[in-house]
Amino acid sequence: MSLVLSTDSVPAADRFAYRHDVISKTCFPLRMNATWESFCGTIVTDRIGFLLVSSVAAEAEHVDPARCLSAQSEREDFITVGLQREGSAVVTQDNRSAALGPGDFVLYDAIRPYQLAFPERFRMTFFQIPRRAFGVRNGEINSITGTAIRGDDGVASVVSRVLEELSRNARDYDPEIAEMLARNTVDLLATVIAEQLGRDAMRTDAAKHALMLRVRGFIRRNLAHADLCPKMIAAAHHISVRYLYRLFEKESKTIGRLILEWRLEECRRDLARPAHGRPSVTVIAHRWGFQNPAHFSRSFRAAYGMSPREWQAFNDSSVPDSSVP
Structure with a gap:
């Protein structure tokens, strides 16, 4: 069942504080700067498996992260994916700024410094995803945070449509289907990360990182397979078992x-x-x-x-x- 919260019935003088409290509890801890006299909007929050999905519609505003240690400890295992659905936005993190239009999306870490700016009335859906679900190292995710991923480009166009569909029908999925959708969505996002890394010709190890992402995604998708082993993984990626082990030499786990x-x-x-x-x-x-x-x-x-x-x-x-x- 969706949780729907709106400022429509809240007195104008109380809307800013109400919205601030609602977003902090349902989306992420934050500090907002806005003109409170005209502040109004709606948040619809659902769960799709292990994904927390919050769709926000509001007037123009600017958002800074809160510096709240207690909230930070609860959010540190999540990465946020923001899908722009209406209007425009600028998301800034790691000295990168992503200018988003409808259909574009961006990844960011809500417990590290970031900014969200909405110059006009907007609608945006935020997907909170457990960091471990990606099966990738922090450095690989952090290398593309604050980078606009265009919703009409390559694999990202498929992911954009999937995210849009999920945001529209979040309340309609049965629990088992929702779990499967959540896992498949994360696999698609990991593929986008791999594609983005692969495009960076300046990184000499980009191909290795992209391969590692594909290997981890394959492992995640085949955990239920009793015969999952290095030989099976290597064969699926057309590499030798020895090279597969070399890929994991610098990893924290075998x-x-x-x-x-x-x-x-x-x-x-x-x-x-x-x-x-x-x-x-x-x-x-x-x-x-x-x-x-x-x-x-x-x-x-x-x-x-x-x-x-x-x-x-x-x-x-x-x-x-x-x-x-």
Whole structure:
């Protein structure tokens, strides 16, 4: 169900403070400078799987990030993608400024210094995406933050249309479909990042970075495949296993460790779902490529300090009892 918040029924003198509070809670922590006498707008917030989607329509305004440590700690694992739907905007980060028109989009990190400027009435949809979902290093994402990605150019044109469709129909997707859409959307965005890096002829390692992005996206999409292994990954990208290992030499995790951690993350998410209709621990483990239940249980406990069933019980006990008034 959508959360719809509007200043239409708020007294003019209170609109700025109301909007500031609403955006800080539903989109990201911020500090806004605007003419409060004419300040008005609407925010519609939905969830699509693990994506938080907030569509904002308002008059011209300027936005600066808040310097709030408590809010920062809650937002540090997210990257924001802003899709311009009406009007224009300028998004600035990392000494780069992206001038956006309808259909264009931009990536930025909401806990590092940035600015949003809307010179006219606008409509923009913000997608908050867990940083880990991209499967890329911070440096690769940060290299294109504050860069306008044109909605009529190459792969970006496909992504722009997908984001537009998601923003229009966010409330209509079933939970399982929403999860699949969220993952596929992130894969598309990772492809755009790879394309942007590949265009930068001044970076001698651009091709290697682009290949790494494709490899990580392939791993993410095939986590449920029991036979996922370096040989399978290398064959899919027409490289040798030795070269694949070389790609990961400077990474913080080996290929095997990365696959294990990502599989455990997916299992932990599924195990935390509501008890009604939730598959068994064994079924969830098999769903994400774990063929040996004992190995899965040991790996889960080593990663999270509790067994899969203890994690289930912990989440079940955290759900409020709706029968209690």
